[in-house]
Amino acid sequence: MPLARVLLFGLGLHFKMLSRSPFDMFVVVASPLIFATLAYFLFQGGHGQSLLVAALASGVMGIWSTTTAQGAGALQTQRRIGILELLVASPTPFWAVVLPITVAISAIGVYSLAIGLVYVRVLFGVAIVIRDWIAFAVAIPAAIAAIGSLGFLFASALVRYRSAFMLGNLFEWPVWMISGLLIPVAVLPGWLQPVSWLFAPTWGMRALRHATLGTGSPWLDIAVCALLSVAYLIAGSFCLRLFLRSARARATLALT
Amino acid sequence: MTNLRLLTIGGYISYRALFGWLNPFTYAITLLIPSLTQLAFFVYLGRTAHVANDAFYVAGNALVAAATPSLFGMAQTVAGERYTQTLALLVVSPASRIAVFFGRSLPATVNGIVISVWTLAIAAVLFGIHIPAHALAPLALTIAVTSFACVGIGLFNASLGLRWRETAVIGNLLLYILLIFAGVNVPLSRLPGWMSTLAQGLPVTHGANAARQLIAGASLGHVLPLIAAEALVGTVYVVIGLSTISLFELEARRGATLEVA
Numbered sequence: 001m002p003l004a005r006v007l008l009f010g011l012g013l014h015f016k017m018l019s020r021s022p023f024d025m026f027v028v029v030a031s032p033l034i035f036a037t038l039a040y041f042l043f044q045g046g047h048g049q050s051l052l053v054a055a056l057a058s059g060v061m062g063i064w065s066t067t068t069a070q071g072a073g074a075l076q077t078q079r080r081i082g083i084l085e086l087l088v089a090s091p092t093p094f095w096a097v098v099l100p101i102t103v104a105i106s107a108i109g110v111y112s113l114a115i116g117l118v119y120v121r122v123l124f125g126v127a128i129v130i131r132d133w134i135a136f137a138v139a140i141p142a143a144i145a146a147i148g149s150l151g152f153l154f155a156s157a158l159v160r161y162r163s164a165f166m167l168g169n170l171f172e173w174p175v176w177m178i179s180g181l182l183i184p185v186a187v188l189p190g191w192l193q194p195v196s197w198l199f200a201p202t203w204g205m206r207a208l209r210h211a212t213l214g215t216g217s218p219w220l221d222i223a224v225c226a227l228l229s230v231a232y233l234i235a236g237s238f239c240l241r242l243f244l245r246s247a248r249a250r251a252t253l254a255l256t
Numbered sequence: 257m258t259n260l261r262l263l264t265i266g267g268y269i270s271y272r273a274l275f276g277w278l279n280p281f282t283y284a285i286t287l288l289i290p291s292l293t294q295l296a297f298f299v300y301l302g303r304t305a306h307v308a309n310d311a312f313y314v315a316g317n318a319l320v321a322a323a324t325p326s327l328f329g330m331a332q333t334v335a336g337e338r339y340t341q342t343l344a345l346l347v348v349s350p351a352s353r354i355a356v357f358f359g360r361s362l363p364a365t366v367n368g369i370v371i372s373v374w375t376l377a378i379a380a381v382l383f384g385i386h387i388p389a390h391a392l393a394p395l396a397l398t399i400a401v402t403s404f405a406c407v408g409i410g411l412f413n414a415s416l417g418l419r420w421r422e423t424a425v426i427g428n429l430l431l432y433i434l435l436i437f438a439g440v441n442v443p444l445s446r447l448p449g450w451m452s453t454l455a456q457g458l459p460v461t462h463g464a465n466a467a468r469q470l471i472a473g474a475s476l477g478h479v480l481p482l483i484a485a486e487a488l489v490g491t492v493y494v495v496i497g498l499s500t501i502s503l504f505e506l507e508a509r510r511g512a513t514l515e516v517a
Contacts, residue, residue: 026425034432041442042305166285173293183300 010100032116062112071151072168103148131214143204267359322368330410334417368403402463405490411497
């Protein structure tokens with residue numbers, strides 16, 4: 001019970017803090033506006049449903065953008081503001097401290113989804129027609145949790161690097177490209193498709209698309225999101241344990 | 257002589273130190289690789305949309321790659337000083353502001369050229385874009401002029417850093433504006449009239465157009481007016497950037513707001 005409280009309180013606290021960060025809010029607001037606009041001008045003549053899916057894709061791009069920009073450097077941020085040692089020394093398991101941070105970073109991407117939908121509705125008059133509202137409502141937190149868990153893995157795996165923030169950023173454009181967001185996977189070289197299956201945005205987007213268009217079952221995609229979340233958490237916890245052991249042995253927790 | 261030293265040595269040292277590029281790994285993951293992945297994204301998006309051929313996206317995105325080091329590098333010349341708490345010292349120094357900031361823009365220009373050439377060369381190989389041999393020298397000129405123009409808008413971004421703390425936000429916003437408005441990824445003919453008109457006053461627009469025509473086989477004489485237009489746009493932004501630096505510095509002195517901006 002105390003652990004659940006830590007997770008929920010941490011999630012709420014970091015969500016509110018990130019919502020007041022000009023940089024993070026810019027990323028989540030600008031991404032859908034920019035990419036929905038690009039999609040509109042590039043796919044002129046496309047029907048309303050394709051613009052609706054493009055708006056959703058732009059929203060997922062926003063979620064992924066905040067995750068790569070901030071998630072990878074989440075622990076570096078705690079180190080920079082001088083509380084990393086306090087967090088590690090506290091009796092709460094360290095993963096329970098880090099996970100709400102990375103999930104909150106992805107969760108502010110919910111603004112991206114909302115802005116993308118409002119934007120295409122108001123500016124381009126696209127009707128927001130969702131075939132399966134229940135699956136859509138479940139797919140959003142499932143996608144956010146999976147992407148946030150991937151952010152947790154990034155934060156844990158890259159913590160030893162001074163340039164973790166930039167290393168995380170490396171994944172922004174490639175994952176946008178291979179996850180079937182604005183670009184169908186069929187256009188890409190065949191070998192990229194299995195690579196895309198490893199990344200949560202692929203399944204999050206599939207779930208949202210299927211729930212919106214009713215072209216397939218979103219529940220399978222939601223299940224894969226859940227599975228990936230667990231896999232990322234296990235891998236991330238393992239990396240985090242290695243990092244903490246090494247940092248304690250070498251007394252380098254405050255250093256990079 | 258002092259101004260010349262500030263312009264060259266001062267510019268080089270501050271640019272390298274403020275961006276933390278003390279090892280090539282950071283440089284590669286910050287600029288070399290993202291410029292290529294961004295380009296690949298738009299090439300495949302273009303293939304999906306069937307709006308233009310690969311050469312259109314390769315040329316446009318290789319040219320706009322020069323904007324990234326210019327916008328963020330120049331903004332960092334102010335934001336980095338604030339972070340290391342030396343901005344006030346810089347402002348009280350008697351050094352010529354033009355020498356200091358124009359000097360800092362020179363490495364950014366060179367860096368923009370390097371990134372742009374790298375992106376164009378690698379992308380041409382990856383996506384099979386044939387660049388005629390006679391187009392190489394004019395392309396180099398186009399890239400150099402476009403990089404200069406991008407540094408012009410970078411100087412403006414640096415000046416905003418004296419007024420607002422969030423330089424990364426402003427830099428990203430300007431970059432996104434270039435991606436949409438400057439005809440980099442959407443042909444100007446597909447944009448509404450007001451957007452394509454606005455594009456005429458933005459860096460990269462004319463440079464990307466010139467590069468596309470050169471790759472298609474046009475001669476230097478044919479694209480010279482476009483290159484001249486790009487140079488003019490760049491010069492206007494340099495003047496605006498240096499003027500706003502003076503203006504915001506004056507404002508900061510008057511209101512004692514240098515560190516609270």
